[in-house]
Amino acid sequence: MSLTEASKYLFSRDASPSNLGSYDRGDISFIILSGALVSFMIPGLAFLYSGLVRRKSALALIWAVSASNAVVIFQWFFWGYSLAFSKSATNGFIGDLRNFGLRKVGGDPSPGSPLIPELLYSFYQMEFACVTVGILMGGLAERGRVMPAMIFSFVWMTIVYCPLACWAWSPNGWGFSWGVLDYAGGGPVEIGSGIAGLAYAWVLGRRQEKELLNFRPHNVSMVGLGTFILWLGWIGFNAGSSFGANLRAITAAWNSMMAAAMGGIVWCMLDWRMERKFSMVGFCSGTIAGLVAATPASGYIPIWSSMIMGVLSGVICNFATKMKFVVGIDDALDLFAEHAIGGVIGLLFNGFFATSEVIGLDGVNTSVTGGWLDRNWKQLYIQFAYVCAVCAYTFVVTALLAKCFDLIPGLRLRASFEAETLGMDEVDIGEFATDYIEVRRDYADWTPLGNVSNEKRDESVTSQTHLAAGDRHGRPDISPKPRGRQGNGAALEPVNEKPEHSPEHSPE
Numbered sequence: 001m002s003l004t005e006a007s008k009y010l011f012s013r014d015a016s017p018s019n020l021g022s023y024d025r026g027d028i029s030f031i032i033l034s035g036a037l038v039s040f041m042i043p044g045l046a047f048l049y050s051g052l053v054r055r056k057s058a059l060a061l062i063w064a065v066s067a068s069n070a071v072v073i074f075q076w077f078f079w080g081y082s083l084a085f086s087k088s089a090t091n092g093f094i095g096d097l098r099n100f101g102l103r104k105v106g107g108d109p110s111p112g113s114p115l116i117p118e119l120l121y122s123f124y125q126m127e128f129a130c131v132t133v134g135i136l137m138g139g140l141a142e143r144g145r146v147m148p149a150m151i152f153s154f155v156w157m158t159i160v161y162c163p164l165a166c167w168a169w170s171p172n173g174w175g176f177s178w179g180v181l182d183y184a185g186g187g188p189v190e191i192g193s194g195i196a197g198l199a200y201a202w203v204l205g206r207r208q209e210k211e212l213l214n215f216r217p218h219n220v221s222m223v224g225l226g227t228f229i230l231w232l233g234w235i236g237f238n239a240g241s242s243f244g245a246n247l248r249a250i251t252a253a254w255n256s257m258m259a260a261a262m263g264g265i266v267w268c269m270l271d272w273r274m275e276r277k278f279s280m281v282g283f284c285s286g287t288i289a290g291l292v293a294a295t296p297a298s299g300y301i302p303i304w305s306s307m308i309m310g311v312l313s314g315v316i317c318n319f320a321t322k323m324k325f326v327v328g329i330d331d332a333l334d335l336f337a338e339h340a341i342g343g344v345i346g347l348l349f350n351g352f353f354a355t356s357e358v359i360g361l362d363g364v365n366t367s368v369t370g371g372w373l374d375r376n377w378k379q380l381y382i383q384f385a386y387v388c389a390v391c392a393y394t395f396v397v398t399a400l401l402a403k404c405f406d407l408i409p410g411l412r413l414r415a416s417f418e419a420e421t422l423g424m425d426e427v428d429i430g431e432f433a434t435d436y437i438e439v440r441r442d443y444a445d446w447t448p449l450g451n452v453s454n455e456k457r458d459e460s461v462t463s464q465t466h467l468a469a470g471d472r473h474g475r476p477d478i479s480p481k482p483r484g485r486q487g488n489g490a491a492l493e494p495v496n497e498k499p500e501h502s503p504e505h506s507p508e
Helices: 003-012 025-039 041-052 055-085 118-140 146-169 174-178 186-204 220-242 247-275 280-297 303-320 323-327 335-353 356-362 379-407 417-422 424-429 454-462
Strands: none
Touching: 025 041, 025 118, 025 220, 041 055, 041 118, 041 220, 055 118, 055 146, 055 424, 118 146, 118 186, 118 220, 118 335, 146 174, 146 186, 146 379, 146 424, 174 379, 186 280, 186 335, 186 379, 220 247, 220 280, 247 280, 247 303, 247 356, 280 303, 280 335, 303 335, 323 335, 335 379, 417 424
């Protein structure tokens, strides 16, 4: 049964807002759960990004991902869904305002599948948009101001994401009409966020050179936590894109797991050849690369081919991390290498390995032809042209939009030199992901208490100022007053740290 036939079948059963019994409650429950899993990817992204940057900017990225989620929810309700999926728009590029404020969005069959009502479909697609902008927020890493980024998110959703979603998934979109195979968002989500992140980082400019020296993630445990939260949410992301509890959903879940596993192993092995150590960050990076590649392909390709896709995504995305040095763009969190390149791999894989046998497992798209496995040779050309169009449109429009924002007083995207040095947590947020009193490396900056009497301990404690919120990132607000000569590397007067009656001087 084709998509058109299935729609007629449901319409014949009066699939109206007052008669939702025409839908399978199992399908509806499955998509609600899948949408919740996709929503859970937001904290996964926040923890991943926070762990990957320095401690002084860790909370700023958690805030940016969280706040952008709220911005996208409003934008999608306001006019985002209508601009992406309104049925009355026929230009093939972007929708109209027929569904402004979710008007006329109820129990009719959705634009994506007749298996679920449009109201549920709008909720599920909203979560995709939230994740996309959350990924884009990685472009702010360690030097981007968060408030202009929130306004930028609303506008970017309107003029970049909504057209991309319309191209790929709207029944009137030019990509959908042309036969592009993009299952769960290789174009709108992965290439859209990865290329936009690259353009945003390009407009922001490179971090200060001293910030690039000895750069490493401040909390690898948080990187691992975020990755595995994302992995869990990605099951809802890919399996749910079959829009029903069916065999296609299970195949998509299997493909996602296989690609993620192979990508993580291969990336880890590639890093091992350089350092002879097994990198946790490398394993997490490869896992995400495999999941990204599975996003556009998991509902089209047989399970065995996802092993090949996972291996290739691990290898290609790993080497793609070097591209930022070639082009001179400080893509701190490798959005281009992970998401854009991974999305391109998955989309091109559809040209080779997509098959109608897998596509028809949902019981709806039984007449859709795959790629080369189905002897549909032109599919690879279609996929390649679609990739080029998405990449070009996203980079050019995002860069122009960011440049325009940067010229508006009060909306400058990059923080000042001093703010970058202090850290975005202190400047923009006022709180810290991890705040503690730091023991200084310079002996002159602290006096160990040792095993002194209570009177001396009280005197030592009160003679120095240690405030939990005052000692930030290696720059204390109030410097202690050490005994001895001052200056860098100056010698101190010897301090007797031994107690008056130490075992060394006690009589036998």
